[in-house]
Amino acid sequence: MYVTSGTTNRSLKQPTSQAVNKKRHENYLDGRSIEVIVGSSPSVTFSVHENLICSSSDFFKKAVQxxxxxxxxxxxRLESDDPDVFSIYLHWLYYHTLPVRIDEPGLAGNAEYMQLANAFILGDMFQDGNFQDAVMDAMMxxxxxxxxxxKHWYPVGPVIRLIYENTFESSKARLFLVDMYTLHGQGHWLTEWAVQEDLPKDFLLDVAASLLEHRPHPLSYYLVLGSCRYHQHEPEARACYKNVPALRPKRG
Structure with a gap:
């Protein structure tokens, strides 16, 4: 809104949703704090504003109120949880960002996927869907x-096992993994970047079902009559039995 010369009218612009959210966030920082003891041997004690954490987490709301x-x-007390993962949650509560960004390839990058997967699982325990959504956006x-x-690096091996052992069948984290392996997966992800224990049966079944559901049509490259794709011999066509006159199939 602009004001013409000689007038003293004030802008009647309404506060934006961002400004309202900022004010609401500031209000959550009023009042008392609670202590959260995370981990064991050693444990770490965190102090967090009660209104803030209870407004985001039903788990803490029920525990504290x-x-x-x-x-x-x-x-x-959260003795069985990881202080480093809880600190990710706390950082998100106060700053609405996730303090993770490793651009290293290979195992170092996969370690960050592990950290994010643990954060997603913690968010499930805390019943904080918004935090879980932020974690999934970070993975994406x-x-x-x-x-x-x-290069682009995707979650492999231990990340799969971690998610499947700590989530339900309907988990969005599971869906994310299945979509990744359906749309981008390569065979060596399962052979070179994972051991058998990292690949739960449910994951393999989910990927197999997804591949069948989303397989490209037509499959003319694979299912071609007369193709040697499924033969035991070497790729060269001359090695095929059909090139031996005595073994060549007879046409009726």
């Missing part, structure tokens, strides 16, 4: 970004 012992002590961004070697 549900009349349990935690609400009296203002203390939540990582697959779409080139690593330092100019």
């Amino acid at each position: 549900g009349g349990w012992k935690e609400s009296e002590d203002r203390l939540v 961004d990582k697959t779409a970004s080139e690593a330092a070697d100019g």
Whole structure:
């Protein structure tokens, strides 16, 4: 809105949704804090604003405001969880960003996928769908970004096992893996970048079903009458039994 010369009218522009969200976020920083003890031997103690974490996580809302012992002590213990992963969640709560970005190829890059997978699983425990969505967006961004070697690297091996052992059948993280392997997967992902223990039966069945569902049509390259694709002999056509007159199939 502009004001013509000689007038003193104030802009009647309404606050944007971004400004409203910022104000709401600032309000969450008012009030008391709680302590969260994460891990064991050693454990790490985090301090977080109660209103902020309870507004995002149903888990903490029930623990802190549900009349349990935690609400009296203002203390939540997460002894079986990883402080490094919880710090990712805490960073997202306060800054709405994920402090992860490794552009190294190979195992180093896969380690970040492991970190993100653990964050997704923690978000499921915390019942914080928005955080889980942010984690999935980070995974998508990582697959779409080139690593330092100019290539795209996808989640392999232990990441698959971690997700499948800690999520339900309907998990979006599982769907993400299946889509990745259906649309971009290569055979050596399963042979060179994973061991058998990293490939749960459910994952292999999901990928197989997805490939059947999304297989390209037509399959003329593969299912061609007269092709030697499924023969035992070497690729050279001259090695085929059909080139031996005595063995050549007779046409009726």
